[in-house]
Amino acid sequence: MIVDGVEMREIREADAAGLAEVLDRNRAYMAPYEPVRDEGFYTAAGQLERIEALLADRDGGRVRPYVLIGGGVPIGAITLNTIVLGALRSAAIGYWVDQAWAGRGVATAALEELCRIARDEVGLHRVEAGTRVENLASQRVLAKAGFEQYGLAPRYLHVGGDWQDHRLFQLLLNDEPPAL
Template sequence: MIIDGVGMRGVRVEDAAGLADTLKRNRAYMAPFEPWRSEVFYTEEGQRARVEALLAERDGGRLAPYVLVETGTGTPVGMINLGSISLGPFRSGGVGYWVDQAWTGKGLATAALEEVCRIARDELGLHRVEAGTLVDNLASQRVLAKAGFRQYGLAPQYLHINGAWRDHRLFQRLLHDEAPL
């Protein structure tokens, strides 16, 4: 359990229906922060295809996808993915996450970020984890700061979000100073 009432585990194909329901329920809430999504994305079939793609990336060593679930019910209340995993001298990854609106403000995203950073350091041997937020996404910037991330730059027209190319603030958390193995 990462916070009272919510656990974190690797995503499974069986999560597709629950993810579709949670994403549908949060569609309007998340729209300002997300790329355009087709209607299929919000269906069980769309989520099944998405999870299968995430698992293929995981199996290739490029991604570590996790789902945040209510303990007891197993209902998905968010996801966090450590992607773009690069080893060698870079030893870095990028993190992205979302949390059900009903669970915001409870420390869930911060706890999930801290756990993913622990996994990145202790299990994957990464040196750093990076993240980007829309310039005006102050809530996510607070989450990153609480989890030990520091802003290091600004990326103009970084991602196509909610119908336009949008600037992002870039953050990173350095995990250790040991030499790569």
């Protein structure tokens, strides 16, 4: 349990239908922050395909995908992406929460737990995340979890139908030298 009534666990193929439902219900809410998606993305079959790809990437050590469960159904997701080991020991984080659960501390608690996993289980030195300049709510989540802004990336991601500027944040997890 990461916060009252919400569990964070590794994503499973069985989550496909629930994720499709919550993503479809939140289309308008998430549209400014997401790439333009085809209709198949919002179906159980589309989510199953996406989950299978995430699990293959997990098995290859490139991602750690998690789902957030509230009231017995998916209400969000958080993923440690583009894991790089060696001298960098870094990864990017992406997350979203159902609009009905926003503002309850779910994203902050999930982010803190994922940072613990990144440090203690994956052995990372740092994690990073980016938000659209206008996404003050996500910037507050990152700040509450201890992230600090380190840059501005013009036209960073194609989301909301156009190339968007993003604020970049990082959290240094430890200063241990990488294992050789």
